[in-house]
Amino acid sequence: MTYRPIPSTAPFSEEDITLLNRVIAPSSPIQRAWLAGFLAGLDAQAGGGAQAAQPARASKTSEPLTILFATESGNAEKLAADAAKAARKKGFKPNIVDMADLTPEDLTKAKKLLVIAATWGEGDPPSRVVHTYEMLMGDTAPRVDGLQFSVLSLGDTAYVDFCAIGRNIDERLEALGGTRVADRVDCDLDFAAPAAGWIESTLEIIAPAQTADAGHVIEVDFGARQAVVPDAPAELEVVDHINLNSSRSDKETIHLALGFEDEMAYEPGDALDIYPLNEPALAEEILNATGHAGNDVLRDELIRDRDITTLSVKTLEKFAAAIGDKDVQALIAGGHARDWIAGRQLIDLVTAHPVKLSVEQIFDITRPLAPRAYSIASSRKEFEDEVHVLVAAVRYETHGRQRMGVTSSYIADRLKKGASVRAKLKPNKHFRLPEPDRDVIMIGPGTGVAPFRAFVQERRAIAASGRNWLFFGDRQFTHDFLYQLEWQEALADGSLARMDVAFSRDAPQKVYVQDRMWHRRTDLVDWLEGGAKFYVCGDAKNMARDVRATLVKAFADVKALSAENAEAAVRALEAEKRYLQDVY
Amino acid sequence: MTEKLARNEYLKEASRYLRGTLAEGLANDVTGEISEDDQQLVKFHGMYLQDERDLRAERTRKKLEKAFSFMIRVRIPGGVTTPQQWLAMDEIGRIYANGTLRLTTRETFQFHGVIKSNAKAAIQRLDSVLLDTIAACGDVNRNVLSASNPHQSGTHQAAYELAKNISDHLLPRTGAYREIWLDGEKIAGGEETAEVIEPIYGHTYLPRKFKTVVAVPPQNDVDIYAHDLGFIAILGEDGQLQGWNVTVGGGMGMTHGNTETFPRTANVLGFCKPDDALKFAEAVLTTQRDWGDRTNRAHARVKYTVETRGVDAWREEVGKRAGVPFEPARPFSFTGTGDRFGWTEGEDGRSHLTLFIQNGRIKDVPGGAQMMTGLRRIAEIHDGEFRMTSNQNVIVANVSPEKRAQIEQLVAEHGLTSEASAIRRNAMACVALPTCGLALAESERYLPSLITLFEERLNALGLGEEEIIVRMTGCPNGCARPYLAEIGFVGTGPGRYNLYLGAAFNGERLSKLYLKDVTEEEALEALQPLFEDFAANRQSGEHFSDFVIRQGYVAATTNGPDFHVNTGPQRLAAAQ
Numbered sequence A: 001m002t003y004r005p006i007p008s009t010a011p012f013s014e015e016d017i018t019l020l021n022r023v024i025a026p027s028s029p030i031q032r033a034w035l036a037g038f039l040a041g042l043d044a045q046a047g048g049g050a051q052a053a054q055p056a057r058a059s060k061t062s063e064p065l066t067i068l069f070a071t072e073s074g075n076a077e078k079l080a081a082d083a084a085k086a087a088r089k090k091g092f093k094p095n096i097v098d099m100a101d102l103t104p105e106d107l108t109k110a111k112k113l114l115v116i117a118a119t120w121g122e123g124d125p126p127s128r129v130v131h132t133y134e135m136l137m138g139d140t141a142p143r144v145d146g147l148q149f150s151v152l153s154l155g156d157t158a159y160v161d162f163c164a165i166g167r168n169i170d171e172r173l174e175a176l177g178g179t180r181v182a183d184r185v186d187c188d189l190d191f192a193a194p195a196a197g198w199i200e201s202t203l204e205i206i207a208p209a210q211t212a213d214a215g216h217v218i219e220v221d222f223g224a225r226q227a228v229v230p231d232a233p234a235e236l237e238v239v240d241h242i243n244l245n246s247s248r249s250d251k252e253t254i255h256l257a258l259g260f261e262d263e264m265a266y267e268p269g270d271a272l273d274i275y276p277l278n279e280p281a282l283a284e285e286i287l288n289a290t291g292h293a294g295n296d297v298l299r300d301e302l303i304r305d306r307d308i309t310t311l312s313v314k315t316l317e318k319f320a321a322a323i324g325d326k327d328v329q330a331l332i333a334g335g336h337a338r339d340w341i342a343g344r345q346l347i348d349l350v351t352a353h354p355v356k357l358s359v360e361q362i363f364d365i366t367r368p369l370a371p372r373a374y375s376i377a378s379s380r381k382e383f384e385d386e387v388h389v390l391v392a393a394v395r396y397e398t399h400g401r402q403r404m405g406v407t408s409s410y411i412a413d414r415l416k417k418g419a420s421v422r423a424k425l426k427p428n429k430h431f432r433l434p435e436p437d438r439d440v441i442m443i444g445p446g447t448g449v450a451p452f453r454a455f456v457q458e459r460r461a462i463a464a465s466g467r468n469w470l471f472f473g474d475r476q477f478t479h480d481f482l483y484q485l486e487w488q489e490a491l492a493d494g495s496l497a498r499m500d501v502a503f504s505r506d507a508p509q510k511v512y513v514q515d516r517m518w519h520r521r522t523d524l525v526d527w528l529e530g531g532a533k534f535y536v537c538g539d540a541k542n543m544a545r546d547v548r549a550t551l552v553k554a555f556a557d558v559k560a561l562s563a564e565n566a567e568a569a570v571r572a573l574e575a576e577k578r579y580l581q582d583v584y
Numbered sequence B: 001m002t003e004k005l006a007r008n009e010y011l012k013e014a015s016r017y018l019r020g021t022l023a024e025g026l027a028n029d030v031t032g033e034i035s036e037d038d039q040q041l042v043k044f045h046g047m048y049l050q051d052e053r054d055l056r057a058e059r060t061r062k063k064l065e066k067a068f069s070f071m072i073r074v075r076i077p078g079g080v081t082t083p084q085q086w087l088a089m090d091e092i093g094r095i096y097a098n099g100t101l102r103l104t105t106r107e108t109f110q111f112h113g114v115i116k117s118n119a120k121a122a123i124q125r126l127d128s129v130l131l132d133t134i135a136a137c138g139d140v141n142r143n144v145l146s147a148s149n150p151h152q153s154g155t156h157q158a159a160y161e162l163a164k165n166i167s168d169h170l171l172p173r174t175g176a177y178r179e180i181w182l183d184g185e186k187i188a189g190g191e192e193t194a195e196v197i198e199p200i201y202g203h204t205y206l207p208r209k210f211k212t213v214v215a216v217p218p219q220n221d222v223d224i225y226a227h228d229l230g231f232i233a234i235l236g237e238d239g240q241l242q243g244w245n246v247t248v249g250g251g252m253g254m255t256h257g258n259t260e261t262f263p264r265t266a267n268v269l270g271f272c273k274p275d276d277a278l279k280f281a282e283a284v285l286t287t288q289r290d291w292g293d294r295t296n297r298a299h300a301r302v303k304y305t306v307e308t309r310g311v312d313a314w315r316e317e318v319g320k321r322a323g324v325p326f327e328p329a330r331p332f333s334f335t336g337t338g339d340r341f342g343w344t345e346g347e348d349g350r351s352h353l354t355l356f357i358q359n360g361r362i363k364d365v366p367g368g369a370q371m372m373t374g375l376r377r378i379a380e381i382h383d384g385e386f387r388m389t390s391n392q393n394v395i396v397a398n399v400s401p402e403k404r405a406q407i408e409q410l411v412a413e414h415g416l417t418s419e420a421s422a423i424r425r426n427a428m429a430c431v432a433l434p435t436c437g438l439a440l441a442e443s444e445r446y447l448p449s450l451i452t453l454f455e456e457r458l459n460a461l462g463l464g465e466e467e468i469i470v471r472m473t474g475c476p477n478g479c480a481r482p483y484l485a486e487i488g489f490v491g492t493g494p495g496r497y498n499l500y501l502g503a504a505f506n507g508e509r510l511s512k513l514y515l516k517d518v519t520e521e522e523a524l525e526a527l528q529p530l531f532e533d534f535a536a537n538r539q540s541g542e543h544f545s546d547f548v549i550r551q552g553y554v555a556a557t558t559n560g561p562d563f564h565v566n567t568g569p570q571r572l573a574a575a576q
């Protein structure tokens, strides 16, 4: 067992950690001191050009600060890094901890704690942190008397349980004896500015006493930080646009190939943030209902920059306040707001209560239009200057209105070959391929198959010796078998060792991927015991849960384990990061 | 082997009695296809691998393989099913197939659009009502037809029993079917000798498909002259069955532009006693097994073997193999090939309702007739049986007096009918597009609209109630027996057909090519003067086909070998 100074919990990918250890393990104390100073200097410049820190002294005086993050798609993690940066300048010795790896000891040891937590599913914790979250909320949670903490929660007002997880953690820490030193901040999708604000103010409050001693710390002006603008998206060209479902299918899944000029260094497992344009007809309707018919400037702003579909309680309140509408106020007062917005959108509100709104009011009741993430379905080793995504058109009807997903319908209906799209890489270092010689099991029904197309392309290109086993499912074999010909090729050339498929609407008895897994349980367990990595992508609501439950059952059955031990076996896989999810 | 045999011969030989790699092929669920060799073998199990041709164009771009599925043909000797069996068909049609049932020109059901992963389930559901699909296709004795208008109950019962006995007696004995489709335990193929496993067929079965029918004069609804082997019921003065005339060498299929291939009407070999019928059936089959041409599938049907060996040689050989010589053929006569629609009374007080099913396609038409549902509802209460006819129609047979009113009610409620214009109820079209892989032109989906145009013209000439037999196929294989139609359309390409005229109304005489590659307008234009002349100058009781020959529009075909001679409009030729 070689010496590994950088812990596996460090906020780097496995590969990065291995690299770092390769350098640092054998390094001399002098080398390490130099590196520490150098890095601190880097941060100082980034932070606002103050001179580099005196490493030796800074480290002497600086006080430990634990920054805990709970993330699914990486936002909270990125903010944790920002917070650490800022904290170091305030003379802290920050220790970033992924909540997935949090132990009760970490909590009891911590004196000062910043929590950045996202909410997923329907008010659920990010999948990786489910167990730690249960621990924290359960009886086994340790007391944290004397702990100073503050929570930043990430969420989306479109969801009923807005920022539920952040809120729960906030309350729980207090209940366990902690002291809330700064109020929780709940962020909507446009979290950059409020998050930066929370970081700065909270650090001010809990900053170590020594910060008075100017010599030891670097004063940083956070003004720049406050006006955070996420780096701008790139313009990509649509080079291919195919609905992969047959014309007889009731589904529509678009294979979208985008070409880029300047480098986009994506890796299999990453996602692509696509910036939609709202449906022009919808924007027009809203303009008409709010007395701005013919205002083309506003029209274009609404189409490109504002979220004109989401209807949250918050929107309702602002609307009521803005126009003093009795009915809406009554609705809120009577506590019926939640019921009313269910299945409704902004258009339902403004058409139900047509009234002239000022441009300011419109901007006030709408929020910035946020991009949507799509798992990247290609490998650069096969498509050098292209990035592919697989998009399911979201269409449904509620309250007698045909609704269309903003981004998916923008992609399905309004994007054509040659058009250009605004998009930005959204890395996901928690969903990466393992070493080439390791076996891989991929569970990807529906659009969940997207990242696995990238995986298979990548491993074919590098002639990885590990075997790849794909489980795919959809509605009809004949009409919904996404990328069927490509999978057949992959099986022929060996880049897929096995493939199992499940189609739910071909026969009376529905078959899902988890049924196929159960059917293959012996081999599944065999592969996993041989060290295989297990990936799940796609629907979070049911599929991901059922798949996990099935794997537990499989272990119980094949290894003749008790339910508890089977559960433990799967948890072990999760702890070893051999059970990875990318679900939505 | 001196002569090189047809590819399928080696395939059958290597197939371990029709097993091939079907089991493995079915297990591969990433493709709806099976290997080319298995596609040939699966026919013996009653299935064809097809693909939805309407979808071909878009599939590759969508990164999808062809829309493969199976056509499954059921083996129903004499076309007789119980209500319980009908309900099973209906269920399979709705759940595993394309939501329709297809009555064929050979008295059975076909399912279309059964994907590979559902094939086994469909076969097992059939098995649950004691039905199977083995030998519904392939180089074996196919489904055996029997005259299906059961108004002479006694004789029709005898005809049905003969059909059933022949079908069962000449069934392949290999365990492959049970093994592959019904998860029957493996019986190691190849270990025992052919004599044990396939006593009648041997390990390479027949050179080609082999079709048998049983007719009861005066109706020739089974089109006896179109089949490899036939039995014609001979009744005494007392109306009792004396025995059967045996026919051989009928067939329709040919290839455009290849005069070596031609349709042929069967010859009567002689008469046999009821008890000897089975022996003669087996004797004809084994004669073809040993005499048939295994080097060329386009020349392998009985009809060609009869041409090369001669009728007398056949008569002698078959008698020898049967162990009984033929008696001289007894007189008989046929009046027509059609069905009798509506209610008929059986001799036993029970009655029968023949329903008109356009081109045999049973389905619920949105906003139209609910045939599928209607027949299901009837099956739920019916206490007799259902009989599919050789004209793609169905008879609700042996209805008890108590049930008759109820059934009339259901028929009315669901838009089922026995009514159709004379020309429509006498028309047949093969399946063709989009499922048939051999189709050159539309047929089932197109004929109805063409018939409407004929109706307009015939009504205008006062010929609306004239029984004229029109048949259409999408290619020259002749699945709807177009060369035995008074007016036959045979597809040559999209929207184009060869037009044949002059086949006898009672099915005894083949037709003759009148015009090549005609479009709809061209065909209607060419036929209009013939219809006008027919309206003006026909003799009483004269059929359209006899008329066009008498008037010299087209030459009569005496039999297969002169089918391709004197083609084209004779009268115009003379005029020049």
Ligand code: SRM
Pocket: B048, B050, B071, B073, B103, B104, B105, B106, B107, B108, B109, B110, B136, B142, B143, B209, B211, B223, B226, B250, B251, B252, B253, B254, B301, B360, B392, B429, B430, B431, B432, B435, B436, B437, B438, B477, B478, B479, B480, B481
């Ligand atoms: C369903 C049916 C037509 C219909 O509309 O009812 C039919 C449909 C097909 N016939 Fe037929 N034949 C059907 C009765 C006939 C008849 C009529 C008869 O037997 O009374 C004939 C002419 C008589 C004869 O055999 O000569 C007939 C002569 C053929 C031939 C030409 C055979 C020949 O030796 O020339 C082929 C092609 C072949 O075998 O190579 C063929 C092939 C086919 C295939 C299986 C196409 C193929 O081989 O891939 C067609 C399937 C189409 C589909 O999608 O369903 N079918 N076929 C009939 C099913 C009968 C049954 O239940 O078994």
Ligand SMILES: Cc1cc2nc3c(=O)[nH]c(=O)nc-3n(C[C@H](O)[C@H](O)[C@H](O)COP(=O)(O)OP(=O)(O)OC[C@H]3O[C@@H](n4cnc5c(N)ncnc54)[C@H](O)[C@@H]3O)c2cc1C
Pocket: A073, A271, A276, A309, A343, A372, A373, A374, A375, A376, A389, A390, A391, A392, A393, A394, A395, A396, A397, A398, A404, A405, A406, A407, A408, A409, A447, A448, A450, A582, A583, A584
């Ligand atoms: C990491 C990640 C990866 C992803 N990868 C992919 C991918 O590879 N492919 C892909 O297609 N998607 C993927 N998604 C989902 C994608 O980001 C979008 O959420 C999805 O395309 C819908 O966006 P939209 O703008 O079209 O719909 P929106 O305008 O955002 O509308 C979606 C909302 O409509 C409502 N809704 C949807 N259906 C119904 C219904 N039947 N009844 C009532 N309300 C309904 C729900 O509130 C839902 O949240 C991924 C998501 C994440 C987080």
Ligand SMILES: Cc1cc2nc3c(=O)[nH]c(=O)nc-3n(C[C@H](O)[C@H](O)[C@H](O)COP(=O)(O)O)c2cc1C
Pocket: A070, A071, A072, A073, A074, A075, A076, A077, A118, A119, A120, A121, A122, A123, A124, A126, A154, A155, A156, A157, A159, A160, A161, A162, A163, A164, A189, A540, A583, A584
């Ligand atoms: C599938 C899905 C479900 C979500 N569910 C919720 C929710 O129930 N409540 C909420 O406040 N936010 C919800 N969000 C919004 C996320 O919390 C928000 O995008 C956050 O920025 C993600 O942070 P992360 O990248 O650290 O995971 C959801 C987002 C997605 C994609």
Ligand code: SF4
Pocket: B430, B431, B432, B433, B436, B437, B438, B439, B440, B443, B473, B474, B475, B476, B477, B478, B479, B480
């Ligand atoms: S006649 Fe030709 S087109 Fe019609 S079903 Fe038979 S093989 Fe197909």
